[in-house]
Amino acid sequence: MPSLTNQDWKDLEDSIKAAALTLGYDEAVWDGNGVLEVEGKDWEELTEEQQKAAEILGMDEDDWDEDDEGLRYEDVDWNKLLPEVKDAAINFGYTEETWEGDGEIEVEDKDWDELTDSEKAAALVLGYTEDTWED
Template sequence: MAFFLMNAHNIISSCCGGAGNVFAKIFSEEDDVPAAPASNQPGPVGLVGGFTAREAKYEDVQWSKLPAKARRAASTLGYDEASWNGNEWRCDEAWGDLSAEQRGAAEALGWTERAWEDQYEECEWKDLPANVKRACRRLGYDASTWDETEEDDDKYPSTMEKEWSDFTKEEQRCMNVLGYTQQMWED
């Protein structure tokens, strides 16, 4: 198949023009093999518990392993290597008080306004993003327990009574997906 595509590409390019041609783009070598999504890349910024590092706000990724874009975004929010690796929360402003540049940086790190402001606590189950629902399920929530905890603190799953150090790596990443950081949880 690749041989056929390359021959078709060469024929079309020779009669219809090069890279700017629509047909040339359709038959380009780059499109022969779809690129693997970034979330499936091995290493410290890959999947943990089925969630990407970005979905988990890069909270469990050391500064030296952060992608360049994430490191720049973290710097915009006031982090340096020591504060990032030390799990120090550096930006205490409300989402609405962040500058456009800071909001963009937070978004580049995977934050949404809901995660930033209230860790989705004020959000009904039906309104949660799919990845947040998955994290909630792994922490012991379902639609009824999530919605009931808004009115009754006794409805929290037992996992929510743990200390941060007692969470498994997967549970910690699920907490990060919700917008909790180690420092927030321990304070």
């Protein structure tokens, strides 16, 4: 999403909030916690109302269909993560310090097929897929 996602929900104009609500966002998801089913859809799978809402949020078909690679929550502060996301981050090897960018975690040096089932599950919660992990 464009720079609007860098704004906290409480700072959004009412028209932007209305468009976000149409897509299924609420304050918690907008502020970086959670995944919406609609995010996995291609533009052509969106209803006309959802497409209009996405346009209000500054996205066109190319923006919407662009593959978000990597860590879904990378811009979310450690203390704002939902419990299930924080648990996944911890299981993945993150601490508050490494999450905030101070250091690396061991798992980053592994290929997808070298990850344990637990690490893969945590990776999926955090927004990685096998394809994005290998990039």
